[in-house]
Amino acid sequence: MRVQYQLIHQDKNTGARYGKLIFADKDGNTQEYETPMFMPVGTQATVKTLSPEQVKATNPGIILANTYHLWLRPGEDVVEKAGGLHAFMNWHGPILTDSGGYQVFSLAHNKKKDITEEGVHFKSELDGSKLFLTPEKSIEIQNKLDSDIAMSFDECPPATADKRYLKNSIERTLRWAERGKKAHQNENQSLFGIVQGGPYEDLRKWSAEETVKLGFDGYAVGGVANDDEEKDAMYKAVEYSVPYLPEDKVRYLMGVGEPVDLVECVKRGIDIFDCVSPTRLARHGNALIKGVKIDPKTGDKKENRINLKNARFTEDFTPLENNCDCYTCKNYTKAYLHHLVKCDEAFGKTLLSIHNIRFLIRLTEKMREAIKNDRYQEFVDEFFGDE
Amino acid sequence: MRVQYQLIHQDKNTGARYGKLIFADKDGNTQEYETPMFMPVGTQATVKTLSPEQVKATNPGIILANTYHLWLRPGEDVVEKAGGLHAFMNWHGPILTDSGGYQVFSLAHNKKKDITEEGVHFKSELDGSKLFLTPEKSIEIQNKLDSDIAMSFDECPPATADKRYLKNSIERTLRWAERGKKAHQNENQSLFGIVQGGPYEDLRKWSAEETVKLGFDGYAVGGVANDDEEKDAMYKAVEYSVPYLPEDKVRYLMGVGEPVDLVECVKRGIDIFDCVSPTRLARHGNALIKGVKIDPKTGDKKENRINLKNARFTEDFTPLENNCDCYTCKNYTKAYLHHLVKCDEAFGKTLLSIHNIRFLIRLTEKMREAIKNDRYQEFVDEFFGDE
Numbered sequence: 001m002r003v004q005y006q007l008i009h010q011d012k013n014t015g016a017r018y019g020k021l022i023f024a025d026k027d028g029n030t031q032e033y034e035t036p037m038f039m040p041v042g043t044q045a046t047v048k049t050l051s052p053e054q055v056k057a058t059n060p061g062i063i064l065a066n067t068y069h070l071w072l073r074p075g076e077d078v079v080e081k082a083g084g085l086h087a088f089m090n091w092h093g094p095i096l097t098d099s100g101g102y103q104v105f106s107l108a109h110n111k112k113k114d115i116t117e118e119g120v121h122f123k124s125e126l127d128g129s130k131l132f133l134t135p136e137k138s139i140e141i142q143n144k145l146d147s148d149i150a151m152s153f154d155e156c157p158p159a160t161a162d163k164r165y166l167k168n169s170i171e172r173t174l175r176w177a178e179r180g181k182k183a184h185q186n187e188n189q190s191l192f193g194i195v196q197g198g199p200y201e202d203l204r205k206w207s208a209e210e211t212v213k214l215g216f217d218g219y220a221v222g223g224v225a226n227d228d229e230e231k232d233a234m235y236k237a238v239e240y241s242v243p244y245l246p247e248d249k250v251r252y253l254m255g256v257g258e259p260v261d262l263v264e265c266v267k268r269g270i271d272i273f274d275c276v277s278p279t280r281l282a283r284h285g286n287a288l289i290k291g292v293k294i295d296p297k298t299g300d301k302k303e304n305r306i307n308l309k310n311a312r313f314t315e316d317f318t319p320l321e322n323n324c325d326c327y328t329c330k331n332y333t334k335a336y337l338h339h340l341v342k343c344d345e346a347f348g349k350t351l352l353s354i355h356n357i358r359f360l361i362r363l364t365e366k367m368r369e370a371i372k373n374d375r376y377q378e379f380v381d382e383f384f385g386d387e
Numbered sequence: 388m389r390v391q392y393q394l395i396h397q398d399k400n401t402g403a404r405y406g407k408l409i410f411a412d413k414d415g416n417t418q419e420y421e422t423p424m425f426m427p428v429g430t431q432a433t434v435k436t437l438s439p440e441q442v443k444a445t446n447p448g449i450i451l452a453n454t455y456h457l458w459l460r461p462g463e464d465v466v467e468k469a470g471g472l473h474a475f476m477n478w479h480g481p482i483l484t485d486s487g488g489y490q491v492f493s494l495a496h497n498k499k500k501d502i503t504e505e506g507v508h509f510k511s512e513l514d515g516s517k518l519f520l521t522p523e524k525s526i527e528i529q530n531k532l533d534s535d536i537a538m539s540f541d542e543c544p545p546a547t548a549d550k551r552y553l554k555n556s557i558e559r560t561l562r563w564a565e566r567g568k569k570a571h572q573n574e575n576q577s578l579f580g581i582v583q584g585g586p587y588e589d590l591r592k593w594s595a596e597e598t599v600k601l602g603f604d605g606y607a608v609g610g611v612a613n614d615d616e617e618k619d620a621m622y623k624a625v626e627y628s629v630p631y632l633p634e635d636k637v638r639y640l641m642g643v644g645e646p647v648d649l650v651e652c653v654k655r656g657i658d659i660f661d662c663v664s665p666t667r668l669a670r671h672g673n674a675l676i677k678g679v680k681i682d683p684k685t686g687d688k689k690e691n692r693i694n695l696k697n698a699r700f701t702e703d704f705t706p707l708e709n710n711c712d713c714y715t716c717k718n719y720t721k722a723y724l725h726h727l728v729k730c731d732e733a734f735g736k737t738l739l740s741i742h743n744i745r746f747l748i749r750l751t752e753k754m755r756e757a758i759k760n761d762r763y764q765e766f767v768d769e770f771f772g773d774e
Contacts, residue, residue: 082722335469
C-alpha cells in the first residue's frame, strides 16, 4: 500500500498535529490510521514474544520490520517468494521497513565498517562474512520485502562526529537518497527521506531543505536516538528540522519511544515514532507506568517504570495500572507477573510487552484527544505534573 | 469443581472407552469434556509460551499444574490469597494438580532424598534449602491451590527398584494415600488415587485393588513414564492395572504423551493423559507430524516429527501439516517457522507449541470418533499403517 498524510487539526498553542495516514493499495482498498502514532517494532518479522493478534489488540497502526536483519535472515528473496512480508509474518496492517543503515552502523561485526561513496563495506554480526550495502541494494531489499513504507539509506554518524564530518556525511546521504529514489521500483510502496545534521541548526535546516527538494512521501528525523545524547539535544534536533518539512507530509522521529520524548516531540510537530523499548523493557521484567522520573545524574525527565522481579509484588493482587485497558491489566495481577518473571516464563514477557506497547499507544490516543481540543499544552503540563 | 466420569460407549473389539468428564461446582454450574483426553501441562501456572486463549483454541479439557513447583514458587499461600489457581493464572477450565511426588523424586537437589514413613526429606533444586513433603502437606498445598482434581502423594520408585523394594513402597504409598484422603478438606476438589507396582503383574493388581478399596474419585496408573523403560513395559503395566479399576471412574496414565502411547493405552482402557512433551519439543524447534517412526536402537515405535531448524524448510511455503486445523497451520508456513527457530524468536516456540498440543488433542478427537463407531482397532491399524 502507498501512504498519504492528511493534517486534520493543528493544536492552536503548540506545533502538535492531529492527522491521518491513509494507505491505499493498487485495487483502491484503503486503511486509515490516526496520528500521533507509536509503531511497535517487529525486528525479525515478529514483534518479539507476541502473536499478530496480540499486537493487533494494542490498537497499533503501522508496525516496523528491519531490513538489515531480514536481509541476513531469511533473506529478501525468501520473503519475496513467500508473497512479501505481510503474508510471511501474517500481518495485514501497514509495515514500515527501515533502510538497514542504522543497523550497519551499530551492529556490524566489531563495529568496523568502511564507508565509501558507493556504499558501506562491513562484516556480518552473525558469521563475520563480508557484506556490502548500498542505497540501491537497501531499496531493492525493501522492494522485495514489499513493506508499505521504505526508508532511504542514510549514514548514521556517531554522536561524537565533528561538524566537518557531518557536513560531508549529509552531502553523501543526499546523494544516496537520490540514488535510492531512482532505484525504487515497487509501485505499491511509499519512500521516505531522512534528515540528518547532528546538533547543528544550520546543518539540520540544510539537510531538511535538500531532502525535501528530492521529494519523498514522508520525512524522518534521524540521528537522535543515541544513548549518549542528552534529551535536550534530541528536542533541539527536532526543532531545527521540523520547520523545513512540508505540512502535508508525515513526520517520523526514528528510534524514539520514551513517553516523555513522545510528549515533547509531538509538541514540536512530530507525527510518528518507533522504538524497541516497550518489548525490550518487558523482556527484562519492566512495566511502564504513569508518571515521570528525574534521572539523578543528568536531571533529564525519564519514563516511569516498575520491575516485576521486585519482591514487593509477591502478594500484590492489583493490575499493573488500575485504569489501563490492556489485556494484561484486565486479566492478571502484579503477583502473577512477579511469579512469571521470577520463573523466567515466556508468558511473563508476553504480558509485559502487551502492556508496554498499549501504554505508549494509549498515550498517543490521549495526545490526539488533547490536540483535537486545542489543549495539548495542558496535556503536557498534566503529564509532567504526574512526577 | 468436582468431577464425575460417565462411560458412554466402550469399543466392541478393544478396551477403548468413550466417555465424559462432568465437572460441577458448589453452585451447580457444570462443564463437560469428552475422553479420551490429552491434558496440556502448565507446570508453573502457565502452559509454557502460551496465553490461556491460545491454549483454549487447541480445544483442551483439563490442564495440569505442578504442586511441587507452585509450592516453591510462588507458594500455595500466595495462590490461595489470589483466589486459587484459576484466578491466579486466568484459566477457567478444569485444572488437575499432581502431588509433587514425582518432582521430589526426580528434581530434588543432587537427587538426594530421605524417605521415611512420615514423608520425604530433600533439598530444594532452587536454593538447596531443606524441605519436607508429607502426604498431608501435599494435600494441604493442593487444597490451597484449589485445583479441581488433586492427586494422592505417592512414592515414585526408580525403574531399577527390585520387587522387595517395590512391595514395601506400595504398602507405604497405600498408607500415604489413606493419610492424604483423611487430610483432604477442599469440598470443591476431587481426589485421585495412584496405582504403582513397577513391571510386576501381581504387584500392579494388588496396588490397584487396595487403592480402589480406599475409594477415590478417579485412578491413575503411575510409574510408567520412565525414559529408561521400554514401551512394552509401559503397555504391560497398564494391562496389569486397568482390569482392577472400576468402570465408572476415570483412568489416568500419568506423564505419557507420545502419540503411539496414547493410541496403545486408550486401546487398553486409559481415558486421560498428560505430558510436557508437546511444549518441550516445540521449544527445541520440533513439530509433531502424522506417521510413526521406528527407533533404530530399541525397535520401538516412536512419534514422527520434524525439526524446523533444518535448512530444507528455508523455502518451504506449506504449513506443518496440510490437513491440520490449528492456528499455526492455518496462518504460517514452514519457511516462517524455520526463520523464527533459526533466529530463536519466542513466537516460534509459541507457534510450535500450539501445533503440537493441537496435534495430540486432534488425535484424541479421532479416537473418540473411532470408539463411538466400534472401529478403534481399524483406527489403530491405520495409525500404524502411516509408518
